[in-house]
Amino acid sequence: MTSAKSKKSASVAKSTPRPRAISATLPPSGPERYYNRELSWLQFNKRVLEEAANASHPLLERLRFLAIAASNLDEFYMVRAAGIFGQLAAGVTTPSQDGLSPAQQLSAINRFVSGLVADKQKIWEALLAELEEAGVTLVRESELTRADRAWLESLFMQQIFPILTPIAVDPAHPFPFIPNLGLTLAVEMENAVRAMNGLIPIPSQIERFIRLPDGEDGHARIRFIQLEMIIGIHLDALFPGFDVKARGAFRLIRDSDIELQEEAEDLV
Incomplete structure (x- = not known):
C-alpha cells in the first residue's frame, strides 16, 4: 500500500507543472516597471462597467453599476484628465514615471475612453431591452x-x-x-x-x-x-x-x- 501511494504521489508530482520563474528581463528601475495611474483607474472603471453587463446581478443593480461607471467617468475628467490638460497648457513635456509624456497620456486616455463609452452605450441599450421585457x-x-x-x-x-x-x-x-x-x-x-x-x-x-x-x-x-x-x-x-x-x-x-x-x- 505504501509503495502504491508513493508511486501515485510521484506521478501527480510529475504531472503538476512547476510555476514559471519570474522573468529577470525587467531592469531594477525604469518606466517599464510602472503602469500609468490614469489608465489603471480607467481599467478599474471598466470592471465596474462589466458588473452592469453581468446577468447574474438583479436588473436594477446592473442599472446602478452603469450609473456609477458614468459618474466615475465624469469625475475622472473633472479631476484627473483636467490635470493632464493643465500640464499640456503649461507646456510640460517631462514624462511621468511610466515614461509617458502628458500628450502621450492624453492620447492613450482618449483611445481607452472611446471604447469604454461605446461599451457603456451597448450595455445601456441591452438594459433597456431587458427593462422592456420586465414591463x-x-x-x-x-x-x-x-x-x-x-x-x-x-x-x-x-x-x-x-x-x-x-x-x-x-x-x-x-x-x-x-x-x-x-x-x-x-x-x-x-x-x-x-x-x-x-x-x-x-x-x-x-x-x-x-x-x-x-x-x-x-x-x-x-x-x-x-x-x-x-x-x-x-x-x-x-x-x-x-x-x-x-x-x-x-x-x-x-x-x-x-x-x-x-x-x-x-x-x-
Missing part, C-alpha cells in the same frame, strides 16, 4: 398617445415652463455660462426674418425621468419619458414664431482640479 418602458416621442400629449402639455405649462430660462445665441448674445455637468438642450431654428440658435438649461430640481400615467386602456407597462424630450415637444411655447430645424442635448464637464496655495499673503 418598464422608456417612451419615445413617436409612441405618445393623444392622452399622453394632453397630460404632458398640462405638466409642462404648470411645473416645467415657469422655471425654464431659454437663451438666444447670436452675435448680439455671447455664448452663456454653462454649469458643470449641466444638461442643456440646443435648438436650431428660423423664421421668415432670420435664423437663430437657442439654449435651454435643463432644470435640476425636476426628476429627469418622469413617469407617465396609465392611459384609457390601463397600460399594464410602467412608462417613463425624459425631461428633455418633454421640453423639446413644447419648444413652440419657448420660441414663438420660430420653426425648429434641429435639437439635441449636451453636457459640459468643467475642470475641478483645484490647486491649494498653502502659503499666501495675509489678506486681512
Whole structure:
C-alpha cells in the first residue's frame, strides 16, 4: 500500500507543472516597471462597467453599476484628465514615471475612453431591452398617445415652463455660462426674418425621468419619458414664431482640479 501511494504521489508530482520563474528581463528601475495611474483607474472603471453587463446581478443593480461607471467617468475628467490638460497648457513635456509624456497620456486616455463609452452605450441599450421585457418602458416621442400629449402639455405649462430660462445665441448674445455637468438642450431654428440658435438649461430640481400615467386602456407597462424630450415637444411655447430645424442635448464637464496655495499673503 505504501509503495502504491508513493508511486501515485510521484506521478501527480510529475504531472503538476512547476510555476514559471519570474522573468529577470525587467531592469531594477525604469518606466517599464510602472503602469500609468490614469489608465489603471480607467481599467478599474471598466470592471465596474462589466458588473452592469453581468446577468447574474438583479436588473436594477446592473442599472446602478452603469450609473456609477458614468459618474466615475465624469469625475475622472473633472479631476484627473483636467490635470493632464493643465500640464499640456503649461507646456510640460517631462514624462511621468511610466515614461509617458502628458500628450502621450492624453492620447492613450482618449483611445481607452472611446471604447469604454461605446461599451457603456451597448450595455445601456441591452438594459433597456431587458427593462422592456420586465414591463418598464422608456417612451419615445413617436409612441405618445393623444392622452399622453394632453397630460404632458398640462405638466409642462404648470411645473416645467415657469422655471425654464431659454437663451438666444447670436452675435448680439455671447455664448452663456454653462454649469458643470449641466444638461442643456440646443435648438436650431428660423423664421421668415432670420435664423437663430437657442439654449435651454435643463432644470435640476425636476426628476429627469418622469413617469407617465396609465392611459384609457390601463397600460399594464410602467412608462417613463425624459425631461428633455418633454421640453423639446413644447419648444413652440419657448420660441414663438420660430420653426425648429434641429435639437439635441449636451453636457459640459468643467475642470475641478483645484490647486491649494498653502502659503499666501495675509489678506486681512
